[in-house]
Amino acid sequence: MQMHKAKRVEITIEAVMESRLTGALEKAGVTGFTVLPVLGGSGRSGKWSREGQVSRAGGMVSVVCIIRPERLDALLEAAFEVVERHIGVVTVTDCEVLRAERF
Amino acid sequence: MDGILALAAGNLLSPIILFFALGLAAAFARSDLSIPEAIAKGMSIYLLFAIGFKGGASVSDHGIDATLILSLVAGLVLSFAIPLIAFAMLRAMTRLNVTDAAAVAGHYGSISIVTFVAATSVIGSAGLSSEGYMVAVAAVMEAPAILSALWLIARYGKAGAGMEEGLMREILLNGSIVLLVGSFLIGWITGAEGMAMISPFIVAPFQGILCLFLLDMGLVAGRGLREARSVLTPGVFLFGVVMPPIGASLGLAAALILGLSTGGTVLFMTLAASASYIAVPAAMRVALPEANPSIYLTLSLGVTFPFNLTLGIPLYLAVASAVTGG
Numbered sequence: 001m002q003m004h005k006a007k008r009v010e011i012t013i014e015a016v017m018e019s020r021l022t023g024a025l026e027k028a029g030v031t032g033f034t035v036l037p038v039l040g041g042s043g044r045s046g047k048w049s050r051e052g053q054v055s056r057a058g059g060m061v062s063v064v065c066i067i068r069p070e071r072l073d074a075l076l077e078a079a080f081e082v083v084e085r086h087i088g089v090v091t092v093t094d095c096e097v098l099r100a101e102r103f
Numbered sequence: 104m105d106g107i108l109a110l111a112a113g114n115l116l117s118p119i120i121l122f123f124a125l126g127l128a129a130a131f132a133r134s135d136l137s138i139p140e141a142i143a144k145g146m147s148i149y150l151l152f153a154i155g156f157k158g159g160a161s162v163s164d165h166g167i168d169a170t171l172i173l174s175l176v177a178g179l180v181l182s183f184a185i186p187l188i189a190f191a192m193l194r195a196m197t198r199l200n201v202t203d204a205a206a207v208a209g210h211y212g213s214i215s216i217v218t219f220v221a222a223t224s225v226i227g228s229a230g231l232s233s234e235g236y237m238v239a240v241a242a243v244m245e246a247p248a249i250l251s252a253l254w255l256i257a258r259y260g261k262a263g264a265g266m267e268e269g270l271m272r273e274i275l276l277n278g279s280i281v282l283l284v285g286s287f288l289i290g291w292i293t294g295a296e297g298m299a300m301i302s303p304f305i306v307a308p309f310q311g312i313l314c315l316f317l318l319d320m321g322l323v324a325g326r327g328l329r330e331a332r333s334v335l336t337p338g339v340f341l342f343g344v345v346m347p348p349i350g351a352s353l354g355l356a357a358a359l360i361l362g363l364s365t366g367g368t369v370l371f372m373t374l375a376a377s378a379s380y381i382a383v384p385a386a387m388r389v390a391l392p393e394a395n396p397s398i399y400l401t402l403s404l405g406v407t408f409p410f411n412l413t414l415g416i417p418l419y420l421a422v423a424s425a426v427t428g429g
Contacts, residue, residue, distance in 0.1 A: 016388045085392045 004100035007072045008064065011079055013088040015059035022063065023081045028078035030071070032103065036062040041086070062090075066095065068103055070080060107399035110229075110417040115233040119227070120413055121222060122314040126321020127409070128172055132330060138319040141420045146316040147217075148282060153282040153305035154220050159290025160298040161235025170361055171236045174371075177357040181375050185350055186212035186251035192346065197338035199398065203308075206387045206394035210403045211346050212248025213379035214241055216279060217320060218411045222373040224313060225416050226366040227388055231429065233366030235290075242284050244374055247388045256391065262350070267390060274386050307321060311366045320408070328405040331397040339398065343406030346417050347376035355422065365429025372419040378403035 018035060025033060038060040040049035048060070067075055072092065079090060091102055097103060114120060130134045138146075162171075176295045189208035191201050199207065204361035217239050226233060290297065328335075354375030389396055423429065 014388055016385050019391075086388075087392070 001098065003096040003098065005069060006066050006095050006097045006100075006103055007069050008066050008093045008095040009065045009072070009075060009079070010091050010093075011065075011083065011088065012041075012060055013063065013083055014086055015061050017082060017086055017088075018061050018063070024078045024082045025063075025065065025075065030065055030067060030075050030078070031077065032067075033063050033065040036064065038062050042081075042087070056067050066097060066103055068100075104384060108346060110421050111414055112137055112224060114417040115413055117225075118310070118314050119218060119224060123317040123409070123412055124324075126318040127325040128321075130322045130325025132228055133329075136210070138315070139321060143316070143319045145195055146312055146319070149278075149312055150220050150309075151216065151282045152217075153309055154223065154284045155286025156290035156298070156301070156305055158235040159287040159292070160239030160294055161290075162230075162287075163237065163291050163294035167236070169361070170234070171239070173361055174234070174236060174240050174363070175243050177361060177371075178244045178374065180357075181310075181357060182212045182214075182244040182247035182351075183251050184212070185353065185375065186248045187257065188349065188353075189342075189346055190255050192203070192349075193342055196342050196345075199339070202256060202394045203398050205255040205260060206391050207342075207352065207399045207402055208255060209248045209252025209266050209342065209349065210378045210380070210383045211407075212244075212245075212251055213246070213383045214244045214374045214378035215403070215408060215411070216241060216283070216381075217316070218328060218373055218377040218408060218416070219370065220313060221317070221412055222370055222416050222419075224310065225420060231366035233364060233370050237362040237367055237370040238283060238287050240371070241374055242280050242287070245272075245277075245379070245382050248379070249274060249383055249390070252384055252387070253390060267403070270386060270389055270429050272340055272391075274382060277382055277385070279381060293302050319406075324404050324408060327401055328370050330406070331401040333399045334395065334401055339402060340406060343402045344376075344410050347411055348418070350420050351376035351422075352414065355419075355426065357424070358425065367428045368423040368429075369420050371412065372423060373416060376407075376415055376419065378407045380404040380408065 011021060022033060022035070041049075041060070065075060076090070076092075083090060126136075186205075186208035187209040190204055193204040193207055194201075197204070219237075223233070293300075308360075351372040354372040355368060357375070359370040363371060380400060384396060384400055384403075387399065388396065
């Protein structure tokens with residue numbers, strides 16, 4: 001089966017920043033993304049868990065986008081403006097997709 | 104003094120406090136007890152809905168007067184002013200930097216609606232009633248402190264921190280405020296008739312659900328304290344227990360000037376004494392991401408909330424009763 005090269009960008013960010021990030025992505029022309037809940041984790045800012053959060057202040061979400069390689073820089077620039085001052089992780093990995101016209 | 108101690112002892116042995124203590128103990132003992140996230144959220148929605156509706160129905164019963172408007176103004180002024188006092192105290196008592204001190208100060212100008220709900224339960228048990236519009240005062244005291252915190256940063260900290268576009272709308276329209284004010288208005292519009300229709304749902308189960316909710320709060324507070332003990336220096340901890348009575352004193356002064364009932368005075372004191380752990384932390388994460396959330400969340404949820412729940416509210420009740428003669 002014919003496969004097409006793409007980039008998978010995963011941005012784990014504080015839940016309070018989710019709408020700002022997705023808004024910035026849409027503004028940069030990235031209209032396809034998936035938002036996933038994150039159960040918990042540990043990092044430079046300490047341990048945390050989704051369980052037992054009384055507000056959205058401590059929660060995290062993961063925003064995943066699959067895009068064509070040539071659109072990666074525009075996406076990262078838009079994302080960086082939002083995540084720069086905040087807790088989070090941005091990763092980019094190579095992937096392949098079946099239907100290139102959808103990305 | 105004996106009266107205060109007797110009230111405090113009676114309060115400590117009430118189911119709501121004992122369930123809170125159970126949650127704390129379970130968290131410290133590393134038990135796996137937990138309330139599912141969706142149920143905890145459902146309970147907080149129920150409590151806001153019930154307390155808002157009851158407040159509105161009470162206003163409908165008793166009518167409105169100039170004191171309502173003046174109480175709202177007093178609540179706004181206190182919410183703006185308390186962070187300035189808290190900031191000065193934090194800078195004097197602790198080694199927190201300007202950003203952390205301003206973020207913590209913002210939490211103390213805002214309010215904890217759960218502490219308010221617990222206080223309404225305590226004054227109800229003491230046979231006191233209060234002005235129904237105190238619910239509206241609670242709602243207006245949520246947000247102004249955030250502006251004070253940002254002003255403190257702009258004045259004493261680094262330039263550049265400020266109100267991001269859309270943040271104020273998010274704060275003013277956060278779910279808790281919309282539900283609280285909306286239920287209050289519906290209670291006000293429908294009055295005694297509306298109350299009679301839904302009272303089996305919002306009156307009888309209220310205390311039981313509050314117990315379960317406080318069990319969850321105990322678990323959250325205990326786990327937060329366990330994780331973030333290192334940020335609680337003696338000065339920071341001391342601030343967490345000294346600031347509530349100072350806020351309560353300001354609330355008392357405002358209530359006396361306004362001529363509120365004894366129950367209303369206790370609620371005003373409680374509002375001024377409590378610290379936010381829902382609305383303000385979320386706003387601070389957006390506006391001041393450099394501030395350490397462990398400090399403000401541990402202080403407001405792990406120190407001030409338990410203090411107010413166990414010792415603060417009975418103290419405010421005793422002082423208000425003595426001062427107003429109630």
